[in-house]
Structures are given as structure tokens and as C-alpha cells.
Amino acid sequence: MTAVITGVGVVSAFGAGAPAFFGALAEGRCGVGPIRWFDASTFPVRVAGEVPASPAIPAAAHRDRKASVALAAAREARASASDSTPDAALVIALGLEHAFLEDFAPARSAVEVTPRFRARVDTAADIVMRELGLRGPRVVHVSACAAGALAVAHAAAMVVRGQCDVVVCGGADSMVNPLGLGGMSRLGAPSPRDTADACRPFDRARDGLVIGEGAAMFVVEHEARAQARGARVLARIAGWGSTQDAYRATAPRPDGAAASAAMQRALVRAGLSPSDIGYINAHGTGTPLNDPAECKAIHAALGPHGARVAVSSIKGAVGHLMAASGAIELAACLLAFERDLLPGTANHHDRDPECDVDVIGPTPRRARVDHVLSNSFGFGGQNASVILGRPQ
Amino acid sequence: VNVRIVGHAWRVPREIVVNPFSASYRLARVAALTQPPARSRNERFLRRMGLYGMEVAHEAFAAAKLAAGPRYGMFVGVGGLRAHWDDMLAALADQDAAGTDAWERGLENVHPYWMLRHLSNNVHALASAELGLRGEGATFGGADGGLHAIRSAARALADGAVDAALVVAYDSLLEPETLVELGERMPADFVPGEAAAAIVLLPDAGRTLALAPLNRITPIMGQLGAATAVVQAILEIS
Numbered sequence: 001m002t003a004v005i006t007g008v009g010v011v012s013a014f015g016a017g018a019p020a021f022f023g024a025l026a027e028g029r030c031g032v033g034p035i036r037w038f039d040a041s042t043f044p045v046r047v048a049g050e051v052p053a054s055p056a057i058p059a060a061a062h063r064d065r066k067a068s069v070a071l072a073a074a075r076e077a078r079a080s081a082s083d084s085t086p087d088a089a090l091v092i093a094l095g096l097e098h099a100f101l102e103d104f105a106p107a108r109s110a111v112e113v114t115p116r117f118r119a120r121v122d123t124a125a126d127i128v129m130r131e132l133g134l135r136g137p138r139v140v141h142v143s144a145c146a147a148g149a150l151a152v153a154h155a156a157a158m159v160v161r162g163q164c165d166v167v168v169c170g171g172a173d174s175m176v177n178p179l180g181l182g183g184m185s186r187l188g189a190p191s192p193r194d195t196a197d198a199c200r201p202f203d204r205a206r207d208g209l210v211i212g213e214g215a216a217m218f219v220v221e222h223e224a225r226a227q228a229r230g231a232r233v234l235a236r237i238a239g240w241g242s243t244q245d246a247y248r249a250t251a252p253r254p255d256g257a258a259a260s261a262a263m264q265r266a267l268v269r270a271g272l273s274p275s276d277i278g279y280i281n282a283h284g285t286g287t288p289l290n291d292p293a294e295c296k297a298i299h300a301a302l303g304p305h306g307a308r309v310a311v312s313s314i315k316g317a318v319g320h321l322m323a324a325s326g327a328i329e330l331a332a333c334l335l336a337f338e339r340d341l342l343p344g345t346a347n348h349h350d351r352d353p354e355c356d357v358d359v360i361g362p363t364p365r366r367a368r369v370d371h372v373l374s375n376s377f378g379f380g381g382q383n384a385s386v387i388l389g390r391p392q
Numbered sequence: 393v394n395v396r397i398v399g400h401a402w403r404v405p406r407e408i409v410v411n412p413f414s415a416s417y418r419l420a421r422v423a424a425l426t427q428p429p430a431r432s433r434n435e436r437f438l439r440r441m442g443l444y445g446m447e448v449a450h451e452a453f454a455a456a457k458l459a460a461g462p463r464y465g466m467f468v469g470v471g472g473l474r475a476h477w478d479d480m481l482a483a484l485a486d487q488d489a490a491g492t493d494a495w496e497r498g499l500e501n502v503h504p505y506w507m508l509r510h511l512s513n514n515v516h517a518l519a520s521a522e523l524g525l526r527g528e529g530a531t532f533g534g535a536d537g538g539l540h541a542i543r544s545a546a547r548a549l550a551d552g553a554v555d556a557a558l559v560v561a562y563d564s565l566l567e568p569e570t571l572v573e574l575g576e577r578m579p580a581d582f583v584p585g586e587a588a589a590a591i592v593l594l595p596d597a598g599r600t601l602a603l604a605p606l607n608r609i610t611p612i613m614g615q616l617g618a619a620t621a622v623v624q625a626i627l628e629i630s
Binding site: 140 | 437462466472480490492493494496499500503504506510512513514520521523525526527528529535547553570
């Protein structure tokens, strides 16, 4: 009983559409640049992985940028899967997103703000369900930066258990707006650099993340169903695991022990050994604390193979998509099966000795691998690992 | 769902009362938690409902008499607003609609933890750390968040992925923005409520988790949003 991915849609700093995303990753390009859609000139952070305007993206659907990018990605995923089953479920990861300063400025009481700001945590999911005409179950994951990976794992579990024939799943988020940028800046998470190469995962000079936005959505169904309808399988969802650091709210566990356990659980569920993993798409935020802890986790989970497995992070190229990061990074993993290419790590030039893994530099690496593992680690120590397998 | 509840705790309204503020938004009656949450160092990261969530998480886990463990999972359901603006008003008051100079007009004074206080998985992060729960887990959002948390916990127990699971859910329909919204689209007899509830689950092939019917809740507690399913589970064994 295997869940497979038969459709993918992506909205990223490279624009709308999975082809644009895969093409840019294959060329080793970086989509981070100056923020354009609002005046960020006086903010301490002025670069981001901003989604460029596109006819494929509904114009701020219901004034919710998350919903806009989610809709565009979900429509593309369903079209690429050639599946429009109305009974499909929706399992989606959503983040905060605070956009449209004009909606509440000036505001002097909480009830003065416009209806959009009365939105509850799952409002964007309702918009996506309605716009896509989905009638199946609806699940909303809000586990911060681990949510996207958890949503895809949840969808796979629903399919494997026979709860649903087909699930539209993934994540959507946007923090590229005045409140998102302002709040993150005050938190001190973004790199202070004002350049496109601000985020440098695993690099000695890394000093913070770059905010991104976008969505990645998939169509997940049972392998037998996909075969029966002649659908092209993009990947098998082989295994997944999650753990909690149980350490601190604001910092990852330095020894990576819980993150390692998530990877090990994914391996066990997939029935694989460490040496079966040919590539790890790291959480790789480019922050001083995350990257070395993740490398320790990789070594602990994979043993001697941890020093040999190829590792990269796409966050230097598209930014940190927060709740959607796990989803878009699983989409990046499809490049390994589609083109026998492992995505590069934009802006990585001088590996930090503390990050002692085989980091792929900015140029993608040609390799044929059968299984890839993607890590997503959320605020507060929620860890998720998902393993994808090459279609058989 | 073959599990049994070995610990539980809740904060639920005791009665439905007429409320002048909500009545101004067409909803005359509410069911509110009247006892404020205890003071906590977690006030840095949590708002009122999150603090209740932490309280019930600790109480339910203590009642279960389990030691902390690497194979104990935690599953959380949260409702509520995507963001709160009351603690942002000072930063917003002088903004202009075009967003010009937004940083100098107030955003530079936003509290560094404002963003963290709005993360939906705050209780998950803090409670798992304080209770030493290191197994599988996830946080679900929306009015069905508590139900998904129970289902996921039961699934993890059935798979043998965790040995025990703490499920926490909390929600309030009484925040001013929510009352405005509900007043516009719900019938006048709709009673917004609020609650936090937690249960600790163990696998038990001989038992099936049941949920008490909603009519045991709403006449006394009103509508509880994401907390509903966990409150139903506790009611069923009470």
C-alpha cells in the first residue's frame, strides 16, 4: 500500500508554475531580490524570495495572499495530475501571513480592522476548498515550519489507510508584507545583509534566513489508483516521521537528537536503511544554530553514511517559506527523479567546519538516486522528515 | 479508535450569561471562562487561551502519572484568530494606507516576541518541552482542530509510533473580532463559548473512545470551536 504523487504545482520566487521552479533550480539560479510589492526601503531587511506577479496567481484572492498562491499551486497540481475528483480531501499547511497594511491602518481598536483581519486560522483552507470545489475531508496543519512536510505525510497516511482516494495537499504561506517583515525583523531571525545572497546555508558566513513566500501543492493518491487511470507517478511517498525537541521554544536542540529520531522513524516506516538515502534536502535555514544541529542529526541518523550522503538547502534560492517550506522542499526533491539532478545550495561557498556533511554547492549535482529525504524543523522544536522514492 | 483516557483536565464555562458587549454585535448570550489563568512565565509567548492550554496539559499529564519519554506524542488543536491586533495598535495607529515609512511609523516598536505569540504551535512547543514529550506530534488549526488531534493521536498509538499521547485543544469565540464576525453571519441564538481541554491516551484494544453528544455541551457551555471534541471525550467518561 503506497501513496504516490501524481501532480505538483508550485508558486515561488521563480514565478508561478512547477516548470519555472524546476528550471531555475536546475540552472542553479537564486530568486531572492529586493522587495517590490510594498515599500520596504526603511525596513532593516529589504530582500526576500518574493513571488512575482503572474496571471496564473489570482489577484489577492479574497485579499489573502496565502490563498492566492495556494489556489494557483493547487490548480496546477490537479491539472498536472489530470485529476479533478471533487471528493478529494484537502490537507494544507498554513502560516500566519499579515498583509495589506491599508486594511487596518490607521486602526485604533481591534474591531475597527476590516473583516479580513477577523479571519480565523483556517480561513484560507475554506477559500481553497470552495474555489476548487472540493467536497472531501479538510485538515489544516499549523505546526509552523514543519507543517508543510506534516501535511504531505498526513495525506499519504490518509491514502494508505483508505480514508481517501485522492488528497490535494501541501502548504502555502507568505511573510513578505509589512507586518511579516516587521515582526520577523524585530525577532532577529533574518540575515541583516541587504543582498540577494543573504541566506547562506551551511556556510561559514551564514547569519540568518531570508523570508520567502509561495506554495507547493501535490495530488497524492494510491499507487493502484494511479496505475488504473494511467497517471504518471512523480514519486512514491515512502516514509515519514516526526518528533519534538522538547528543548526550548526559541532554539533547536543543539545535539540534533530529536531531529535525528524523526529521520530514523521515517527510515523505519519506509523499510529502508541509511545507505538507501541518496540525497537529503535539508531544512538548512542558514541560521547560526540550525545548520550545525541539523548536520549532527544527519550523522546520528545515518551513521557512517551521514558523511557521504549529498545534502543541500534551497532556502538560499527561494527564501524560507515558513509553513510552506516543507512542501516546496519536497517539490524540489522531485528534481532528483525527474532530471537526475540534486538541487544546489545557493550562496554556499565556504562550508562551516561545524557543518561537516557533503553540501552541494550552488551548482546542482548530477546523480541518480532512488530515495531522498527532506527535513523540516519548526519553531518550538517540531521536527518532520519525509522520504520520497523514485517511481517504479 | 481503540484507546483509553488515563488523564484529563479542562477549563470550560459553567454557565451561559447575557453579555452587553456581545449583545451589541447581535449575540446576546455568551459562555465565558471567568477564572483567569494563573500567572506564568509563559506569558511572554502565550495569550490567555494558550495559558489555559498549558494548564490543562500539565494537569492531564500529571493525572496520567506517566514519566516523560521519547515515545510520548503530543497533538494539539487550536482555533481562534489568525492574528490579534490589540497589542499591535500602537504600531498601527500612525500608519498610512499606502504603507509609506511603515517601519518608522510604528513597526520598529513591535515587541520582538509579537511574532512568536502568534504562532499556532506555541502550546505544542512549550508543553512538549516542559513535559519532556519527544515523540510524534502535530498541531491542527480550525474548529475541527481538536478532532484531528484526537484522530492523529489514535493513529500514532495504533501504529505503535508512540506509547502514549497527550491531546490538547483550546479555542475562544469570544474575542472582539470574532464576535463581530459571528454576529454578522450567525443566528442570534448562537452562543459563543471558549474552553481548553486535554486528555492523555493509551492504546487499549478493548476500548473505543467515544464522544459525548453535542447537546450535552452547547446548552451549558455554548460553542467551543476547536476544543469541542476533547471536551466531548472528557464528558463521555465523566
